[in-house]
Amino acid sequence: MSHGPDDARLEGWAPCRVSLADGAPRVEWCHLGAQRFTAPFFDQTLERRLRHPFALLFRHQTSMEDLVRRHAERPGLPVRGLVFHMSRCGSTLVAQLLAALPRHIVLSEAGPVDTVLRAHLRMPGITDAQRIEWLRAVVGALGQRRFPEEEAVFLKLDAWHVLELPLLQRAFPGVPWLFLYREPVEVMASHQNHRGAHMLPGLLEPALLGLEAGALEGMPLEEYGARVLARLCEAGLRGYRERQGPARLLDYRRIATDGAALLSDLFGLELTPEDAERLRGAAERDAKNPVLPFADDTADKAHRVSGVSREMAERYLRPVYEALEAERLRG
Amino acid sequence: MPLEDFERFRRLVLEDVTLQEALKATADVPAFLALARRLGAERGCHFTEEELRETMRAARRTWLESWI
Numbered sequence: 092m093s094h095g096p097d098d099a100r101l102e103g104w105a106p107c108r109v110s111l112a113d114g115a116p117r118v119e120w121c122h123l124g125a126q127r128f129t130a131p132f133f134d135q136t137l138e139r140r141l142r143h144p145f146a147l148l149f150r151h152q153t154s155m156e157d158l159v160r161r162h163a164e165r166p167g168l169p170v171r172g173l174v175f176h177m178s179r180c181g182s183t184l185v186a187q188l189l190a191a192l193p194r195h196i197v198l199s200e201a202g203p204v205d206t207v208l209r210a211h212l213r214m215p216g217i218t219d220a221q222r223i224e225w226l227r228a229v230v231g232a233l234g235q236r237r238f239p240e241e242e243a244v245f246l247k248l249d250a251w252h253v254l255e256l257p258l259l260q261r262a263f264p265g266v267p268w269l270f271l272y273r274e275p276v277e278v279m280a281s282h283q284n285h286r287g288a289h290m291l292p293g294l295l296e297p298a299l300l301g302l303e304a305g306a307l308e309g310m311p312l313e314e315y316g317a318r319v320l321a322r323l324c325e326a327g328l329r330g331y332r333e334r335q336g337p338a339r340l341l342d343y344r345r346i347a348t349d350g351a352a353l354l355s356d357l358f359g360l361e362l363t364p365e366d367a368e369r370l371r372g373a374a375e376r377d378a379k380n381p382v383l384p385f386a387d388d389t390a391d392k393a394h395r396v397s398g399v400s401r402e403m404a405e406r407y408l409r410p411v412y413e414a415l416e417a418e419r420l421r422g
Numbered sequence: 423m424p425l426e427d428f429e430r431f432r433r434l435v436l437e438d439v440t441l442q443e444a445l446k447a448t449a450d451v452p453a454f455l456a457l458a459r460r461l462g463a464e465r466g467c468h469f470t471e472e473e474l475r476e477t478m479r480a481a482r483r484t485w486l487e488s489w490i
């Protein structure tokens with residue numbers, strides 16, 4: 092079945108998944124109803140929606156070409172900000188602050204965005220121009236205005252997407268971006284308890300880390316993880332040094348004191364007193380589990396980190412962390 | 423075949439906004455299953471409540487597996 096660009100059947104539906112099986116990307120569309128992207132992560136928002144039997148049982152499917160054609164007719168709301176991060180450093184809180192304002196659509200680590208950004212690894216021959224076109228089409232479809240107050244889209248990316256910062260800047264030229272990072276030992280401690288996907292060999296190409304494939308054999312997970320995190324931070328630092336438009340660096344420790352002002356300034360939020368109250372409310376919650384109040388775990392993390400995690404943090408991460416701090420302080 | 427009947431019903435629903443509106447408005451699972459069975463039967467698509475529940479379980483499994 093073909094879905095033309097003006098197909099009214101897709102009104103109120105959004106791409107929930109892109110699959111790359113069989114050599115041609117397919118787009119699966121979910122009916123969102125009144126579900127807004129307010130959960131800490133994109134897939135949690137979809138999980139909520141899929142509790143409705145209609146959304147679970149009935150999904151449209153289109154080709155990527157259909158999605159791209161539709162994007163030309165319906166580009167969606169403007170993308171006003173990109174949030175990059177090294178992981179475990181407050182980026183979910185930043186996404187939740189942005190999502191606290193009903194005029195924003197915040198796409199937090201959206202699966203379809205990740206699939207498109209890594210499509211060239213699964214489908215040889217995919218060009219950067221194609222990835223950019225697909226990325227804009229996916230974000231445009233997810234960023235359709237479904238509520239009258241919605242005005243802008245923010246992308247909170249997966250940690251490894253900072254390696255694609257130049258491509259994302261080409262896709263969304265002039266859009267302000269932020270890179271978040273945190274004291275290395277605390278980040279390593281967080282991953283020690285529950286490792287992120289990028290901290291295990293397999294997700295990222297060894298070449299992206301400056302390693303030969305064989306070099307991974309026998310490498311302790313702590314060393315691998317620290318090298319990944321260092322690579323992400325180096326990409327953020329390089330992107331910042333080479334920035335063509337508005338960009339900021341933000342250390343986790345500064346979010347509580349500087350976060351709201353920085354977001355407001357960088358992304359032009361123009362906060363009303365009511366907005367400021369909403370941000371305060373979001374900041375007081377645990378970003379990844381908003382039913383709980385926020386609890387600062389900095390001291391706990393430093394206390395519980397293993398010796399090897401600490402050593403790897405110091406060896407691989409400390410230098411780039413200090414370079415980021417120096418760059419941030421230079422302004 | 424019941425599964426084929428449901429697939430036929432699924433295609434009909436995706437093409438018919440009026441059918442969609444009725445189903446979207448029913449979030450309660452038992453009420454949704456009864457409505458889907460009735461709307462399906464009116465169109466010659468016959469499936470049991472248990473078959474629908476199994477289709478939902480399979481849809482959920484497929485969804486979750488895609489994130490692994």
